[in-house]
């Protein structure tokens with residue numbers, strides 16, 4: 001036996017002989033003590049729908065992400081079903097010409113989102129569909145609500161958002177995701193849905209949605225890039241605040257949210273963790289377009305291993321306490337999990 005060195009004596013006296021590396025020696029020890037596991041059941045897959053048919057359109061700022069025709073959204077729903085992904089979140093790309101001050105197109109029951117929802121639910125009823133409630137894909141100014149001068153009018157916006165929720169729920173969407181951050185909207189949407197006999201439609205509220213630089217590529221994807229007048233800091237949260245997220249979530253839950261969400265994701269894992277522990281509600285995190293594109297850009301340049309960074313980031317959400325993650329990586333993660 002090798003003589004114990006002074007350094008070994010020092011280490012063992014400092015650690016009491018507890019050497020944590022013992023559990024990391026082999027793949028089997030690591031698997032045995034693993035605390036967090038990602039499953040396909042944790043994934044929500046956001047996709048973008050566009051008008052017309054034909055080829056998938058690249059989103060330049062989101063490598064690997066495309067705007068899909070309605071028929072291709074149906075294909076995506078089939079892919080989700082085959083992979084075991086429980087939910088698709090659907091976002092529309094809206095041309096400039098279809099946008100106006102009040103986001104009127106949001107209330108058209110024949111709009112792109114509603115058309116896609118009907119087609120997807122008819123073909124693949126077993127995959128859940130989440131539709132966002134917010135006017136930004138439809139307004140000419142790129143804001144989530146109705147502008148009065150320079151200000152988004154809370155209550156007038158909520159009135160329109162309730163109608164948008166109804167139109168989407170009537171088209172067959174399963175989960176309404178209010179992402180607008182108006183005060184009181186969850187209560188009003190819940191009562192509008194109940195009033196229309198849509199008691200089974202779920203609400204996943206964007207409870208803590210921060211005014212963030214990480215939404216940039218998404219705005220390109222839905223056609224809002226460059227048209228946003230000013231910024232969203234009078235309704236989305238200030239990223240310096242954490243306690244405020246608790247108050248936001250508390251209200252949304254009291255107002256009838258079935259599930260809550262934090263957005264963005266990676267820089268806000270503290271918020272995910274706090275909300276999950278505080279409320280013991282299904283708490284989701286949105287790995288936003290900017291987070292996705294950072295990983296893809298670094299991987300594309302050969303600076304990081306994209307696949308490993310993807311799995312590490314998704315696992316981080318789960319470790320923080322998230323019930324699941326909205327991620328543009330979802331189908332890749334599902335395939336990776338299947339490969340083992």
Ligand SMILES: NCC(=O)CCC(=O)O
Pocket residue numbers: 132134179214215216217218219287288289290
């Ligand atoms: N309400 C949905 C979003 O704003 C998504 C933002 C993103 O993925 O960057």
Ligand SMILES: [Mg+2]
Pocket residue numbers: 181182183184207248251252
């Ligand atoms: Mg709120």
